[in-house]
Amino acid sequence: MLQSKTFVKKTKRGKILKVVREHYLREDIYSGSPLDPECDPASFKLSPDAQRYIVLDTNVALHQMDFLEHAAVTDVVVPAIVLEEVRARNQSVFQRLKALTASDFKRFYVFANENHKDTYVKQDPGESPNDRNDRAIRRAAEWYSQRMPGKPILLLTDDAGNRTKAIEAGVEAMSCAAYARLREDVPELSDLVSAGLATQAEQREVGGGAGPKKKRRVFEDHKPLSEVTAGIKAGRYHQGTLRVSRFNPWEGYIACQSVEQEILLSGRGALNRAMDGDVVAVELLLEEQWRGPSAHLPTQAELDAADASEGEEEVLGEDGGAHIAQVDPGEHYPGVAGAAGGDDTSAARQPTGRVVGIIKRSWRTRGYCGSLQPPRVPGASHGPGTASVLVCPVERRYPFVRITTRQAATLSDKRIVVAIDAWDTDSLYPTGHYVRTLGAIGDKETETEVLLLENDINTAPFTPAVHACVPPLPWALGEAEAADPARADLRHLPVCSVDPPGCKDIDDALHVRRLAGGNLELGRRIDMLPKPLTEDICSLRSGVDRLAFSAIWEVTPDAQILSTRFTKSIIRSREALTYAEAQARIDDERLTDDVSCNLREMNRLAKILRARRSERGALSLASPEVKFEIDTETHDPLDVGMYQLRDTNQMVEEMMLLANCSVAEATLGAFPACSLLRRHPTPAPRQFEPLLRAAAAAGFAIDASSSKTLAASLDGAVRASDPYFNKLVRIMATRCMTQAVYFNSGELSVPEYHHYGLAAPLYTHFTSPIRRYADVVVHRVLMAALGLAPLPGSMRDRPRVADTVDNLNVRHKNAQLAGRASVELHTLIFFRGRTVVADARVTRVMRVRANGLLVFVPKYGIEGPVHLDDADRAGKEGVSSSAPAAVDSAPGAVPRFVYDEEKQTVSREDGGVAYTIFDTCAVTISVEETAGNRRVLALRLTDRAQLPDGERMG
Structure with missing residues (x-):
């Protein structure tokens, strides 16, 4: 059966086209149930023993994924139109829904309703696409009821209008909240229901009568998106991403191109329900209302008082009635409810504004980690039954979240995950729902899971398909690899690796040798990600043959590079040394073996290379890195101290920088439009203000006009009586820097490629392919540049490369934040x-x-x-x-x-x-x-x- 689908679309050039497509309808579209006599057994997915089959509506798929992912929600029919709508509106939710349809345990069956002649519906004149799709979903539910009259069919929808029309058509329909109440065998299912507007309305209906008492307005309404867009174009509003202060949760900033300085948002009223990471529209206040960042450091007592008074405490009694008490947090700290906490002296003033609209919410689909706020009455506990409770996020930059739960008593000493659903103008905090329990508060495993989830670190195990790609252990060099003419056999060279103690993923090794003409050959090996790869097959361990990618330079005795070559190679590392062991070999002149002599020569060359970089303006910065001594049995920290840097650390760093810069030149030369590079944008002058102010107070003038003048100023900031002073200044300088980022060479002009901190015109990441995906991409591009493999087609797809680059930058930053959070956790355990x-x-x-x-x-x-x-x-x-x-x-x-x-x-x-x-x-x-x-x-x-x-x- 043939139908036609007609629609209009706008082209990239702005033209409007009418598109007519043929749409084929069939009869042999299967239901996926063994109860259907006409269904092909190969299509069976739904269980014949299920109590009911659930037909999914789009709004449930978009907003109730935590509910749908619960083990108790099974045997679900997903109409194809639902899958299509979700894919168009939210890719993250679409991927989660696809995972459910792929699960054998959950039994989510995709029904091709748009291709079945009995379930396809044409759009009526004047009918909106949304109403047409709702009608198509109801028609699919009717078809299942007719096909299997003995099996209850339930349409799950939070759209009250859709439910009413379904019931009128003879199809049973429920909201998620009603279905959760029906499932008395799974009481925790109610906690997972997203507290959207439809659900809140239903709770008022269930509560009976008037429902919750009317609450006073706390925040201003957000402007409609159309008004916000027009205001930005007219210059009335300014767009930017909100960053909330780590030390003051009621102070935020946005940076935007339309205003030279950052815009300060001081007080909860100015933030107006915006959260860290939201893209917001801000209206500037009158200049006489501008102020500077708060000079006041909130005390723990003030923070705790504000937390304790986060507003409403709403408890739903067993009768469903709501009892609300509301406290104004401004009585505890002026910056909370809207009074500004900033410095209003003229010297400290900066542009100050207030949020008038949310352009894009950054609410995490993975949720927020936290714990229940203890009852206000000392010694009291959360009682039985349904309660509306406050969840305090572990990260203070985020507001409390109100959830409704039947598990309050059970969850009182647990870390949990909650998702945010809405934030109304009459509530001091957003409304959300419970997602899952992580474990006991204070437990090291629980707190580790918290920091990984907070920083969006995926800890899911590799899939069987990934493991199937990994060669089995034990692995040995094969004849094919050894005979490969494109792979150089370097096993005769005195190669060694230098890494931190206990390192298993040895991703690079070094060698140097003197050539016949008096020059030197300097080499760095980079191996080509499951543990068998990182800790064995791709780890350049000593005493075994390993495949590698080598960067080899011929240099003069004074480290002038004469030639560079790259090659696939076979190596056998002589030694796997720690930084301390390598330093000991360098320092002990009595050691004359090949490895020790090579280390001394590499260290000499590295110092020359480092001095040359410094002359170009490369910065030598510092950070407060720490190391822990860990108990081998409990894995708790026994001691903590600053990480000690040696000459060997700088030696390895110089070899790494040389390799990365050389590879950047090679890949860009071969593929100027699609090379993956790394840049460090020059910091804006205002970013150096804290450093300049601090140094001036100490009697030093810092010239930050260029990296070279900054490097010279840092070198000169020395107190003879205070050897640690210079490191403190360098730590401060580090905090003034911008974030280095990956980019596609075809997206920027050549001057923008510059790496400010390294004073390098070109840079990339090549040296850690078993720890960073960016390095894997660079390896593939370098292979193509050498003619050893074709350039991956994805590298010529600019939108796809842009997505990859964005993801790399996000993941790199998340990994850094997770590392810092891990240090903080182990420090807390130690103290x-x-x-x-x-x-x-x-x-x-x-x-x-x-x-x-x-x-x-x-x-x-x-x-x-x-x-x-x-x-x-x-x-x-x-x-x-x-x-x-x-x-x-x-x-x-x-x-x-x-x-x-x-x-x-x-x-x-x-x-x-x-x-x-x-x-x-x-x-x-x-x-x-x-x-x-x-x-x-x-x-x-x-x-x-x-x-x-x-x-x-x-």
Whole structure:
């Protein structure tokens, strides 16, 4: 049977075309059920023993995936029109739905309703596409009811109008919330129902009568998208991505091209329900209302008080009635409800605005980790039955989330995952739903899973299909590889690897040898991702043959590069050394074996290369890296300290940089329009302001006009009496940098390729293919450049390459954040149950605020806030940021402090204490539990003499 589908579309050039397509309808489209006598057994998917078959509606597929993924929801018919609509509207949800249809356990069957002559429906005149699709879904449910009259068929839809029409047509229909109540055998199913508008309306109906009491408006309405778009074009509004401060959850910033400086958003009213990562439209306030970032460092007491007063506490009683109490958080901290917490001195002012619209929400489909807010009454516990409770996210930048659950008592000591569904103007926080339980609060495995999920690190095991591609172990070099004429046999060379202790994924190895003419041959091997690959087959272990990709240079004795070549190779590493072992070999002149001599020669060449890079303006920066000594049985940290860098670290780094720069030149020369490169954008002058201000307060002038002048300034920032001072300045400089990013060479102009930090015109990542996918892509492009393999077709597909590059940048950043979070977790575990005094000789003030300090403890790599009032009583009213006010000398009064931003000092008005940036101080370090079951490192100013000798460390 032949039908025609007619529609119009807009071309890339703006023309409107009418398209007519033939649409073939068939009778041999199967239902997927053994109960259908006409169904081909090869198509069986639905269970004949299922209590009912569920037909899925599009709105449920789009908004109730957590519900659908529960093990109790099985035997579901997915009309093809639903799959098509979901694919067009949300790719992330589409992939999750596809995974359900591929699962044998879940039994989700895709029914080709659009191709069956009995279920295809034509769009009626005046009927919207959405209404036509709803009618097609109802028709599919009717067809199943007629085909299998003995099996209950349920249309699952949260659209009240669709339910009504289905019931009128004789098809049973329910919302997800109603179906969850029906499934009394699975009480937790109700928790997974997304609290969308339709569900909330139904809950009001079930609650009976008037429903929840009317609540006052807390936030302004967001402007419609059409008005926002017009306002941006007219210059009234400004678009950007919101970043919320780590130290002040009520302060955010957006950067946009239309305003030179970042726009400050101060107070919850200004944020107007926007969350970190949202793309927002901002309206600038009048210039006299502009202010600077808050000079006030929120105390833990203020943060906890604001958390405890996050507003409504709504409890649904057993009768379904709602009882609401609402507290204004502004009474605890002026910045919460809308009063600005910023600095209004003219020198500190910057453009200040308020959010008027959300252009794109960044709400995570994977959810947010958190725990239930404990009951306000001490000693009380969450009771039985359905309750509306607050979930406190582990990341303070995000707001509390209200969920409805029957498991409140069970979940009270657990880390859980919740998803956000809506945020209304009359609620201080968004509404969401429970997704899953991770484990007990404080358990190391649970907290590790939390940090991985928070940073979107996929820990799912590799699929059987992936493992099928991996050669079985034990692996050995085959005759075909050994005889490959394109692969150089370098097993006779004195190759060695230098890596951190315990490294299993050895991804590079080095060699150097003297050539007949007096020049040197310098080489770096890069192997070609399941554990058998990373820890065995592709790991360049010593004493075994391995396949590699070699970058080989002929250089003069003073490290001038004469030629470069790349080749597939076979190597046998002589030694697998740690950085310390390699350094010991270099330092011990009595060792004259090939490996030791080669290490000395490579180290000499590396120092020349490093000096040459410095002359070009390459920056030598620093970061507070730490290392842990781990118990082999419990895997808990036994000790923590700063990571020690040796000459061998810099030697390996120089070889890596040389290889990466050389490969960038080779791939770009062969494929100028589709090479994967890495660039480091030049920081904007305003990004250096914290560094310039801090250095000036210490008596040093920093010239940040170019990387070369900055490098020279950093080299000159030295105090003879303070050997650690220069490293502190370099750490500050590191924090002024922009993020280096991957890019496709065809998307930018050549000057934009520049890597600011390395002072290199071209750079890429080639040296870690068993740890970074970017390096795998670069290996493939280099193979094509050498004529060893064709260029992958995907590299010529610019939109696809753009997607790959975007994903690489996101994943790279997520991995960095997860690494830092892991360090924080292990640091918390190390300090749990102990109080430590950090040495006053090395603990440093890194930033000065109006009522406190941000200090850095080098021994532990810890940086955190310290409040000048140890009792955490210093409220904002006790701080002066300009001229001194009268000293409050009443007994027990809150101390008052004077903050000088230009000189970077804060001092008590009575002259009792004063701190300047880079000062030393002594702090105690301990672990405290704050509101919302967050565990934080608490740093407090102290005197070493206050603690017993056994508790003094550092």
